[in-house]
Amino acid sequence: MAATSSVAAAQALVGRAISGRAAANPTHPDRLALPAGFGLSSLSGRRLRSARGRQERSPRAAAPAQPRAAAVETLEGKAGTAALVMKSINTIRFLAVDAVEKANSGHPGLPMGCAPMGHILYDEVMRYNPKNPYWFNRDRFVLSAGHGCMLQYALLHLAGYDSVLDEDLKNFRQWGSRTPGHPENFETPGVEVTTGPLGQGIANAVGLALVERHLAARFNKPDNEIVDHYTYVILGDGCQMEGVSNEACSLAGHWGLGKLIAFYDDNHISIDGDTEIAFTEDVNARFEALGWHTIWVKNGNTGYDDIRAAILEAKAVKDKPTLIKVTTTIGYGSPNKANSYSVHGSALGAKEVEATRQNLGWPYEPFHVPEDVKSHWSRHITEGAALEAQWNAKFAEYERKYKEEAAELKTIISGELPAGWETALPTYTPESSADATRNLSQQCLNALVNVLPGFLGGSADLASSNMTLLKKFGDFQKSTPEERNLRFGVREHGMGAISNGIVHHSPGLFPYCATFFVFTDYMRAAIRISALSESGVIYVMTHDSIGLGEDGPTHQPIEHLMSFRAMPNILMLRPADGNETAGAYKVAVLNRKRPSILALSRQKLPQLAGTSIEGVEKGGYIVSDDSNDNKPDIILIGSGSELEIAVKAAGELRKEGKTVRVVSLVSWELFDEQSDEYKESVFPAAVAARVSIEAGATVGWEKFIGGKGKAIGIDRFGASAPAGKIYKEFGLTAENVVAVAKSL
């Protein structure tokens, strides 16, 4: 298993012919030819529906290849006989078939087709410790085509992970099980990231591989390569079609992430049928254009040695990520459903399960793992423990020689926050100079990077607008991977999904990523996965309202604050000044299991009296109040850049003899978590005269202003004009707040 321990033997295999490297077929590299080793009895020569000049290919790949008589040399010489390998591969297939059948729900097709590469990865190639799924130096695996999760569950089960026991397989897709319908890192130890929404998994993998490269560059020494693992991923046609995968893979090529090895399950079937109807591009040529090394394994069904050789070739290419296109048959083994849409996302049905058992010569009852297969896989428990123990010894050696670096790496591995880290955050007084919260944010970022070794991040080509550069550091690039400024280019979705990968590499990583707040629309799918998968990514979102001015309505968020307040497990923070920005960062750093979005202004804002980090931590708090007995005449509620307006309006109203409370509502989620008593102390039920002001949609504000209050906001799209003009035209002024307050 340990690739590094047998480099010589491994390299010897590289010389083998790999049938079907894309480069070897320049005329039609992406079209499927009948694989050489594919000569199965049932290949009776039916033709595909496609009218195109594609070569003949069987619509049904049915009978298995005969097991080879002699033992073959496998990657590490440990994998057992060919017969046992095939048995193991069929075990994987039938665990998937049986689990989907029992649930009467799920996706058997991918596991049946990808079982060979799955087996080779988990049994022959990957380095992991099943009894400690969180061992730092493990190889990472991501199933980007997450619907095929039974593949991964079967592999984790065989490998000896405690998270997928026999009963878990039998509980596939049931309430409370550890084997949900798509892989979820928070349900199943051994699953690195949450996938299912297509295309994001490969981007997560780019993030994982980025971290390996970064930490290796920072911490490895000539005599001790303490950080050293691969990131493997399986992605399907659907992942390839999604734009996010192209974004992330363009970056992976740019960064030269040589230890990222992606298997493209090229099965030519998606939900709508043959991919011929919507997806005829030359995928490997595209990846070469993106700077990847590419390989084509033409027979992914039975060409085990080709898969092995491809992995070795990929490992030998150190300056580029590798895409291994593996042509497979979806639902391989099912005599009547293989190579068809019907095996993609439905149970085979009892009759076809039986036919598949016959076809693959599988006499066992459902969920049975044959003893020899079980015994063969059992070594991973001891080997995994040994791998981790070896690494621990290596780390002890590292710690002895490189004390300072070891301490830093340890905080990244453990996630423990250095004592007193929060004192690094800046604080402000009302006398501090006015500034945009995006600038104040930059002060926080540059303060935090001094105290948090795992702090890194960047922007989607807006570093100088989002104000996100870490001044002490250079750019993370192919030649400078030890640096911490990430340059994502104009790729918001890829940025978010890569950040989700980064944060799940190790607990002490704090990735932040930035764009204009309105462009959360481009990356919303990744932000949702952050929230769902308990990923403490910090989203630095500047230009958070019409206050950005002339760029106009395409660039002005309106509905965005509310749209995130409706999303579970995410913190939507909108700080009003320096203290609140520092508070928002404190909250973001502390919340490792939910992402934080910081909505920050482009425009300058004053430092207000009464704001505080502690206030932000409560979500909402009183900034000023001149009443007694928790009974002001009126409560004005503001957030972010509009808190200033509320404060001004309060001044006017007080001049007219009213008692006024000003509340800063930085985060609805945090406020919701406070005690009823605290909530009543901020919003006393007896005070119905309430006015909110926020440069965004008003829907939802009824929660705080009640039936008798008024919400000042924006329920139309913005406009292109200087910011002050738009604020005035839209009624977001102290005068209007005063007028509305008096009308109550």
Added chain:
Amino acid sequence: MAATSSVAAAQALVGRAISGRAAANPTHPDRLALPAGFGLSSLSGRRLRSARGRQERSPRAAAPAQPRAAAVETLEGKAGTAALVMKSINTIRFLAVDAVEKANSGHPGLPMGCAPMGHILYDEVMRYNPKNPYWFNRDRFVLSAGHGCMLQYALLHLAGYDSVLDEDLKNFRQWGSRTPGHPENFETPGVEVTTGPLGQGIANAVGLALVERHLAARFNKPDNEIVDHYTYVILGDGCQMEGVSNEACSLAGHWGLGKLIAFYDDNHISIDGDTEIAFTEDVNARFEALGWHTIWVKNGNTGYDDIRAAILEAKAVKDKPTLIKVTTTIGYGSPNKANSYSVHGSALGAKEVEATRQNLGWPYEPFHVPEDVKSHWSRHITEGAALEAQWNAKFAEYERKYKEEAAELKTIISGELPAGWETALPTYTPESSADATRNLSQQCLNALVNVLPGFLGGSADLASSNMTLLKKFGDFQKSTPEERNLRFGVREHGMGAISNGIVHHSPGLFPYCATFFVFTDYMRAAIRISALSESGVIYVMTHDSIGLGEDGPTHQPIEHLMSFRAMPNILMLRPADGNETAGAYKVAVLNRKRPSILALSRQKLPQLAGTSIEGVEKGGYIVSDDSNDNKPDIILIGSGSELEIAVKAAGELRKEGKTVRVVSLVSWELFDEQSDEYKESVFPAAVAARVSIEAGATVGWEKFIGGKGKAIGIDRFGASAPAGKIYKEFGLTAENVVAVAKSL
């Protein structure tokens, strides 16, 4: 100008050498070599920061090339002398420079670099009628890099469009102007689509080109090609990085949209500086992998003939779209800021404007259009009118010979709805069989396609799940472009942006597009542009809640309903059964200036008593009520699949002697538009006991349930289990509604 009228002359030019075709430089096709015709005096040989082996290139392209002494032959032989062409190009540059300077806001860099291709397109190539920006058979132009909108405004101004007069240029980016900060179709006739959020414009252009190909295939006759125009687009580095552009361009290649010609403004500068830091892929090679024809014009600054020849070559390739990579210098002409980030998004400043005037030999005052330039462009008014008149005559001829087709095409051109179209919609009684609203939706789609000639659409690889196939039609494919089922593949964002292009081609087009509701996250940026740009796209979003069951939380929408209710100018519709689904489609068809999202169930739902199309049109209405005097004991409010639960709970409560009103709240937006009187008739202020039930986030429901009501919903992520189980565990049951109602 009329390309078709001088095919022979045009073809003669194809033979010219086009310097720099990508294929001619296989070693490094995407890296910039110093263009041959680029030998300007100031090219003093500074080196780029990049450490890579890129060839020497000037960071500043300053002095203009000398005008050639003799007149050159231009594309159609009408473009005037070379000196005049250069003068026109500089006019475009300075209109942009001056407008940005006056506004002290905007993006001068792109217009200065792209002025040559802009001039050639609008003055020499495109067929349009400035006095009728909506002439059906016009060539379409999309500025995907929308921040460079001053390029388009300058061109529209010169071409004689009434939408961009002298005062409009001077009002650039000001309140109420017709020249906003990014191009907006609803502000400026002549602008086809709203761009700015990067990458979407090229996808819009794919939609426009798709329509041309579709309508041409449906309506053209051997003796009368009544539909015949090109779609041109300029996109920048930012557009290229965004995943959505890869999605749309993969489809354009697949569909073989030969009349789509895209100019890639390859200026190597984005906001973060040199694209070298994040974008080093080989773009032309990627496009070839996507099935495009590609050309590289190495000198886009002064190589006018190369640009012209590239366009002719592109037109000659009829079975593939063409990408013309045009290497330009951002801010061309500015001696100190060209080829730098600083010219991308800020005014040059008075000093640099003056230096640029000196450098380009431009003696005129701001906003001045020299008389000879004005006079040269003035012909477009008469020529445009003639083009339209010729086409009108052609159409009259067409109508005479092909009466039926002409009538159909006319409804597509005019957008007039056929009388009685809505009677095609199905209706149901409580006795009609229970069905999922996704299936009922399919009945509506197949009914509407019979009566609306411009009805077409499809799904992002979920046709059989979204139930969106039009049974009478085949697939729109390269070889069958007359068909109406669009197969978008797993490309939600591209699908939405393409649909925005389709809808803006002609008023009588009704594109629908479909995916799972949760994957609106992938296409939210396109949906927002639908809403902003008044695009009546119909979004068919199935699997709209935890009711989809086992696929689990990655696939179960929670916050999505509310997130769209917060978005301006969009209709979020959640029908409960057959009648309501028909009502939702009626609303969607009638609302041509705002998009509609239909949230539809995967699971079977009964046909309820009291539901109606008319009710849906009001947004919310009473489904049943056993009280008198508009004063029930309790009001139960449901939407979509939960209306059934509200109805059941009402039955239980009535058995216990309560008077109960059940309200179906299909669309908050439509309900908001009703009179206060109607609203009071549905939700009487006197009845505070209200319970809402909806399988989604509860934030925002205070609006209808008031301070004393209760909202039953879901404020966490979903779960992987059978749907019924999740409903029960989450308390979305009639029993729970009854219990909550009794607690009030």
